Amino acid sequence: xxxxxxxxxxxxxxxxxxxxxxxxxxxxxxxxxxxxxxxxxxxxxxxxxxxxxxxxxxxxxxxxxxxxxxxxxxxxxxxxxxxxxxxxxxxxxxxxxxxxxxxxxxxxxxxxxxxxxxxxxxxxxxxxxxxxxxxxxxxxxxxxxxxxxxxxxxxxxxxxxxxxxxxxxxxxxxxxxxxxxxxxxxxxxxxxxxxxxxxxxxxxxxxxxxxxxxxxxxxxxxxxxxxxxxxxxxxxxxxxxxxxxxxxxxxxxxxxxxxxxxxxxxxxxxxxxxxxxxxxxxxxxxxxxxxxxxxxx
Amino acid sequence: xxxxxxxxxxxxxxxxxxxxxxxxxxxxxxxxxxxxxxxxxxxxxxxxxxxxxxxxxxxxxxxxxxxxxxxxxxxxxxxxxxxxxxxxxxxxxxxxxxxxxxxxxxxxxxxxxxxxxxxxxxxxxxxxxxxxxxxxxxxxxxxxxxxxxxxxxxxxxxxxxxxxxxxxxxxxxxxxxxxxxxxxxxxxxxxxxxxxxxxxxxxxxxxxxxxxxxxxxxxxxxxxxxxxxxxxxxxxxxxxxxxxxxxxxxxxxxxxxxxxxxxxxxxxxxxxxxxxxxxxxxxxxxxxxxxxxxxxxxxxxxxxxxxxxxxxxxxxxxxxxxxxxxxxxxxxxxxxxxxxxxxxxxxxxxxxxxxxxxxxxxxxxxxxxxxxxxxxxxxxxxxxxxxxxxxxxxxxxx
Numbered sequence: 001x002x003x004x005x006x007x008x009x010x011x012x013x014x015x016x017x018x019x020x021x022x023x024x025x026x027x028x029x030x031x032x033x034x035x036x037x038x039x040x041x042x043x044x045x046x047x048x049x050x051x052x053x054x055x056x057x058x059x060x061x062x063x064x065x066x067x068x069x070x071x072x073x074x075x076x077x078x079x080x081x082x083x084x085x086x087x088x089x090x091x092x093x094x095x096x097x098x099x100x101x102x103x104x105x106x107x108x109x110x111x112x113x114x115x116x117x118x119x120x121x122x123x124x125x126x127x128x129x130x131x132x133x134x135x136x137x138x139x140x141x142x143x144x145x146x147x148x149x150x151x152x153x154x155x156x157x158x159x160x161x162x163x164x165x166x167x168x169x170x171x172x173x174x175x176x177x178x179x180x181x182x183x184x185x186x187x188x189x190x191x192x193x194x195x196x197x198x199x200x201x202x203x204x205x206x207x208x209x210x211x212x213x214x215x216x217x218x219x220x221x222x223x224x225x226x227x228x229x230x231x232x233x234x235x236x237x238x239x240x241x242x243x244x245x246x247x248x249x250x251x252x253x254x255x256x257x258x259x260x261x262x263x264x265x266x267x268x269x270x271x272x273x274x275x276x277x278x279x280x281x282x283x284x285x286x287x288x289x290x291x292x293x294x295x296x297x
Numbered sequence: 298x299x300x301x302x303x304x305x306x307x308x309x310x311x312x313x314x315x316x317x318x319x320x321x322x323x324x325x326x327x328x329x330x331x332x333x334x335x336x337x338x339x340x341x342x343x344x345x346x347x348x349x350x351x352x353x354x355x356x357x358x359x360x361x362x363x364x365x366x367x368x369x370x371x372x373x374x375x376x377x378x379x380x381x382x383x384x385x386x387x388x389x390x391x392x393x394x395x396x397x398x399x400x401x402x403x404x405x406x407x408x409x410x411x412x413x414x415x416x417x418x419x420x421x422x423x424x425x426x427x428x429x430x431x432x433x434x435x436x437x438x439x440x441x442x443x444x445x446x447x448x449x450x451x452x453x454x455x456x457x458x459x460x461x462x463x464x465x466x467x468x469x470x471x472x473x474x475x476x477x478x479x480x481x482x483x484x485x486x487x488x489x490x491x492x493x494x495x496x497x498x499x500x501x502x503x504x505x506x507x508x509x510x511x512x513x514x515x516x517x518x519x520x521x522x523x524x525x526x527x528x529x530x531x532x533x534x535x536x537x538x539x540x541x542x543x544x545x546x547x548x549x550x551x552x553x554x555x556x557x558x559x560x561x562x563x564x565x566x567x568x569x570x571x572x573x574x575x576x577x578x579x580x581x582x583x584x585x586x587x588x589x590x591x592x593x594x595x596x597x598x599x600x601x602x603x604x605x606x607x608x609x610x611x612x613x614x615x616x617x618x619x620x621x622x623x624x625x626x627x628x629x630x631x632x633x634x635x636x637x638x639x640x641x642x643x644x645x646x647x648x649x650x651x652x653x654x655x656x657x658x659x660x661x662x663x664x665x666x667x668x669x670x671x672x673x674x675x676x677x678x679x680x681x682x683x684x685x686x687x688x689x690x691x692x693x694x695x
Binding site: 004008011012015016019114117118121122123124125126132133135142144213216217218219221222223224226227258259262263266267268 | 577
């Protein structure tokens with residue numbers, strides 16, 4: 001590997017890390033819902049992309065709305081879709097059968113995807129990006145302004161979210177329901193309210209993640225839902241189901257490694273190594289990055 | 298008087314019955330079944346094909362419809378089924394069509410579906426040992442080269458990308474003799490893009506261009522920085538991208554960011570669409586794409602307007618579906634197809650014979666040749682993106 005290759009390798013990792021903040025946000029959504037309800041919401045990434053589409057629909061009456069307004073609209077739509085997902089896919093499904101909710105969220109994933117496809121005919125739509133023309137050059141290295149914005153926004157969302165979770169009554173209630181649902185009820189916490197708010201808040205995060213994905217490429221396509229679902233799940237497993245710091249770190253790791261493997265091994269092998277990483281975690285660290293090593297014979 | 302009234306009423310009723318029966322006999326409807334992707338990310342192709350088929354049927358019906366083998370006139374009606382761009386669904390759809398009284402099917406959208414479902418058709422006509430389906434299938438969109446050779450019941454009205462890119466690279470060599478190096482980019486997981494990139498690369502090499510490398514990505518990728526950095530290092534004079542609008546725009550934007558400015562850009566046929574211009578008109582400025590449709594003739598302009606009224610848009614793919622409807626009308630009339638439930642297999646045989654016998658057909662851009670392998674040789678031209686629209690750059694035949 002010569003110097004240019006080394007520079008390109010570092011550059012690839014940097015690009016991947018910046019884009020990884022999107023994965024981190026999705027991972028937080030997956031992991032928080034699992035943490036509170038002990039159920040996986042497979043429709044989460046599709047709902048996130050749906051929210052980004054929703055923001056375009058919401059602002060269709062305004063010509064050239066600023067990107068930041070579009071992002072906020074995506075968060076709003078994400079919250080609404082999140083609540084809908086809870087009521088359609090979770091609320092009325094028997095608690096005793098966890099597989100039923102898994103299947104209902106698979107159904108919702110396909111439903112949301114098809115709604116997007118039928119509304120747009122599957123045609124990609126232009127999506128606004130902030131700082132898309134800004135490129136910061138540091139010697140041989142180059143950092144994309146839009147991805148840096150995505151990264152900073154992603155980090156800000158994570159900080160806000162952690163503050164919400166650890167510094168507010170809602171956060172305390174959410175963690176209480178996550179840890180001891182029956183005891184929480186006995187203390188007067190409404191599980192329904194906490195569940196709905198969890199879906200709304202994670203939906204808002206997802207909406208921002210969906211908007212960030214669209215902004216990163218400048219276009220929205222229903223094609224995004226499937227890979228983001230897979231990446232979100234991988235991040236959740238690597239980060240540890242229910243671990244928010246784990247989801248953040250895993251999102252960045254997956255983003256960085258994906259880009260590095262793309263550089264080193266090409267597109268046909270790139271995802272293979274990410275999957276191998278997933279299997280390695282499932283076998284050797286099933287609890288995720290921050291879990292203690294499991295005891296073995 | 299009362300008896301007279303009853304008799305008059307009976308006579309009137311009898312007359313009305315015979316008149317309406319006669320009218321019904323005059324108003325036969327022939328259903329043409331199309332199929333393709335109407336769900337999933339390639340839904341737009343199915344929507345456009347259906348709209349084009351309906352627009353053509355409306356034109357044909359306005360002009361009096363189609364004359365059947367027994368001399369009666371019939372109107373054409375279009376039914377369109379969804380195969381989801383999935384091979385299993387496609388096979389299920391063609392089996393369903395084959396079990397109906399349809400004497401021809403138009404479709405599919407995706408090459409992977411065409412490849413699989415052509416495989417369940419009878420390979421050689423008259424081979425009693427082959428129990429494959431015996432229904433003519435006329436493909437409008439599935440673009441992978443040579444698919445009709447799979448079965449003698451398979452036909453295509455799809456432009457030959459080999460011919461188009463062969464001509465394009467020869468033209469580039471003539472027009473830009475100073476350009477020598479080329480770098481490719483391909484959506485590796487999409488059959489059409491992948492196959493066409495093979496064609497592009499071969500034609501570039503045969504015309505003396507030096508291929509410096511190839512960037513590869515997937516249909517749903519969002520990050521192209523690594524591929525474009527390699528492209529930048531190669532410093533090519535021409536960049537040829539074989540990808541659909543979503544990733545074409547992603548790559549063009551990344552090239553813009555990294556300052557990769559080739560002297561010439563070449564794109565995939567399917568990217569000569571409005572989506573590319575909606576997504577990245579600025580970055581796509583100047584990209585040259587060969588296509589078998591552009592609204593440059595009065596017929597093509599009118600057809601594009603009619604398809605738009607049916608809720609679709611005309612491009613090289615839907616133009617093929619539009620033309621197919623007129624080809625079917627011609628064959629129905631020349632082969633004296635009856636379109637009755639008891640003549641289904643005979644009609645299918647006649648339709649197949651009629652389609653196989655065609656030496657040329659009328660297309661929206663001019664005469665379309667037909668090959669022995671049941672493929673089309675379509676006229677084409679080169680368009681380039683200019684000021685946010687597709688404009689004709691060169692007509693090779695002129």
